[in-house]
Amino acid sequence: MTNVIAFVLMGIGMAFNFFGCLGLIRFPDVYNRLQAGTKCVTLGTIFVLAGTAVFFGFTGTSSRAILCLVFILITSPTAAHAVSRGAHRAGVALWKKSVVDQYKKDKEGEKG
Amino acid sequence: MLRRVATFLFAAATWYLITWPYDFATGEFNIEISAAGLVVALIASIILGRVFAPVKHAHNILYRLFWAVLYLPILFFYIIIANLDVLYRIIHPKRPINPGIVKVKTSLKSASARTALANSITLTPGTLTVDMKENGVMYIHCINVHTEDLKQATQKITVRFEKILAKVFD
Amino acid sequence: METVILIFMGISFACCFLCLFRIARGPTAPDRTVAIDILGIVIVCFCALMAVLTGKDFFINAALVWSLVSFIGTLALSKFLEGRGLDD
Numbered sequence: 001m002t003n004v005i006a007f008v009l010m011g012i013g014m015a016f017n018f019f020g021c022l023g024l025i026r027f028p029d030v031y032n033r034l035q036a037g038t039k040c041v042t043l044g045t046i047f048v049l050a051g052t053a054v055f056f057g058f059t060g061t062s063s064r065a066i067l068c069l070v071f072i073l074i075t076s077p078t079a080a081h082a083v084s085r086g087a088h089r090a091g092v093a094l095w096k097k098s099v100v101d102q103y104k105k106d107k108e109g110e111k112g
Numbered sequence: 113m114l115r116r117v118a119t120f121l122f123a124a125a126t127w128y129l130i131t132w133p134y135d136f137a138t139g140e141f142n143i144e145i146s147a148a149g150l151v152v153a154l155i156a157s158i159i160l161g162r163v164f165a166p167v168k169h170a171h172n173i174l175y176r177l178f179w180a181v182l183y184l185p186i187l188f189f190y191i192i193i194a195n196l197d198v199l200y201r202i203i204h205p206k207r208p209i210n211p212g213i214v215k216v217k218t219s220l221k222s223a224s225a226r227t228a229l230a231n232s233i234t235l236t237p238g239t240l241t242v243d244m245k246e247n248g249v250m251y252i253h254c255i256n257v258h259t260e261d262l263k264q265a266t267q268k269i270t271v272r273f274e275k276i277l278a279k280v281f282d
Numbered sequence: 283m284e285t286v287i288l289i290f291m292g293i294s295f296a297c298c299f300l301c302l303f304r305i306a307r308g309p310t311a312p313d314r315t316v317a318i319d320i321l322g323i324v325i326v327c328f329c330a331l332m333a334v335l336t337g338k339d340f341f342i343n344a345a346l347v348w349s350l351v352s353f354i355g356t357l358a359l360s361k362f363l364e365g366r367g368l369d370d
Contacts (some may be wrong), residue, residue, distance in 0.1 A: 014290050020297075030138050064130060064343065079357060
């Protein structure tokens, strides 16, 4: 029974992983690719690690899997935030069909 | 002092989660590993205790813990919604995206509350925190921009987390 | 049961190749950084699947260490991007 739950969790996670990586190919600029990466791949890996924890039961291996899950849940948004700010400061423009960029407007206002 | 105690508890908890000295199947308790964990956590808390941010939220701790535990399922619900939304935009052949960077203003004061808010926003529907200023202005990249006005964007993006985070951290 | 795990590992390989395509193709440096970050998370997932397939627990140790090292590498790359942007 626990094995079935574990494999269902892993299956959901792998589906999220695959579509997240597909979004990495399909989306047009860095910021939208970050959206796909930070959400889908993080959630997919969290599901896979939760499935691993369920599979191993109440042992040291599953405690380590849960610790790894917490690390990924904390570090992934921080990395995405750092990369997006670095990209904007390095001068990577948004997609040409983007609606609005108030960050760039405010930075130019401070300079001039 | 309080910072050192917090660091000690955190380090000891991490050590016990990694090594897991108690075997539930046979009931054996490995006393050498747990004693080594206490010594290592003590050394780490003495050396590194003053590196971490000062503890400002020590009073009223049960109330804060209650709201923090209540916050997790709400956050998880919004993460699932976010993923289904982004998944729909990935699979749809026409890519129905409408991206842009909007500005919102948060009313939270403390640094840890703002960090938690920024991380929560990054994990939820089509939004990604790009930068944050000292006065509480945050720049957020949205995958689907509804409004460019500051107040309406604030209402739409941050308020649903702010209510609970204010109870946890402020 | 092993067949299911092998199918999942095949999907993980496909994810790795999609990330490698973005690393090779990516028009700008931040694109490559994002792809490297996501490749690290996919490898953590792969390590967890290996642990389930073989029943050995040291793959989980590898996953734990890999998640932290990948995070630090991504932070270093993004700081590098930011510093280069401030110069010009």
